[in-house]
Amino acid sequence: MPQITLPVADLHERFRRLAAAWKKESRHLSNTAQMAMLPSYQRIIGLGLAAVPLILEELRREPDQWFWALESITDADPVRPEHRGKVRLMAQDWLEWGQQHGYLTA
Amino acid sequence: MIDYAAFPRLRPDNHRITSPSAPDYNCVAWAAGDSGSWWQPGVYWPVPTPPGDYGLGVLVQLFLSLGYEDCGADARPETGFEKVALYSDGTYYTHAARQLPSGKWTSKLGKEEDIEHDTPEDLSGGVYGAVLRIMKRPVPTTA
Numbered sequence: 656m657p658q659i660t661l662p663v664a665d666l667h668e669r670f671r672r673l674a675a676a677w678k679k680e681s682r683h684l685s686n687t688a689q690m691a692m693l694p695s696y697q698r699i700i701g702l703g704l705a706a707v708p709l710i711l712e713e714l715r716r717e718p719d720q721w722f723w724a725l726e727s728i729t730d731a732d733p734v735r736p737e738h739r740g741k742v743r744l745m746a747q748d749w750l751e752w753g754q755q756h757g758y759l760t761a
Numbered sequence: 762m763i764d765y766a767a768f769p770r771l772r773p774d775n776h777r778i779t780s781p782s783a784p785d786y787n788c789v790a791w792a793a794g795d796s797g798s799w800w801q802p803g804v805y806w807p808v809p810t811p812p813g814d815y816g817l818g819v820l821v822q823l824f825l826s827l828g829y830e831d832c833g834a835d836a837r838p839e840t841g842f843e844k845v846a847l848y849s850d851g852t853y854y855t856h857a858a859r860q861l862p863s864g865k866w867t868s869k870l871g872k873e874e875d876i877e878h879d880t881p882e883d884l885s886g887g888v889y890g891a892v893l894r895i896m897k898r899p900v901p902t903t904a
Binding site: 681684685740741 | 857872
């Protein structure tokens with residue numbers, strides 16, 4: 656199957672729209688699995704590695720439950736054991752990982 | 762900001778907002794007395810859970826591990842006990858609320874505010890589904 660790559664501007668717009676929808680739909684949810692199964696979130700995961708810099712930028716702007724998506728896309732888990740459950744520290748570990756792997760500039 | 766469309770039984774006269782929004786902790790943490798962590802099976806959860814299980818059972822197991830026992834559907838205040846109400850939409854556990862010494866209830870609404878509400882039912886019938894379990898434990902004594 657041929658891989659379809661969105662133009663950068665389209666990718667950014669699509670991510671922005673999906674992220675806004677997910678934030679609205681998930682605002683009162685507490686179960687991350689339930690949040691991750693929302694169609695908007697699943698579509699962001701479906702954007703693949705191209706979405707990782709956008710997710711990390713969003714995580715830098717506002718800590719939120721993006722960890723499930725990042726793990727699903729990258730197959731990485733850089734969160735230190737002592738940081739688990741601490742949303743801002745988990746975000747910090749992912750941002751450091753993003754810089755180390757070239758997804759994010761300092 | 763609360764989306765009242767998600768809570769059809771929440772009215773101006775049965776709740777009040779008691780905190781600003783915060784992404785740092787969720788309802789499960791708040792019900793367990795922790796306002797510094799987001800409790801989630803597989804990430805941060807005090808008891809082992811089967812991988813991929815995010816249903817009511819893991820929430821019941823959590824509160825059993827914290828010293829609570831099932832008391833059916835009895836949400837009335839009981840002297841010497843504190844209670845939690847557990848919610849589910851039939852697939853996922855969706856919410857946990859904690860009874861205050863006053864007999865009212867406190868809830869963290871996802872990433873949004875904490876509220877004080879009159880009864881567990883005030884948050885049912887919408888995004889949280891139904892109250893499926895009430896659990897209680899003796900109020901911890903301080904030395």
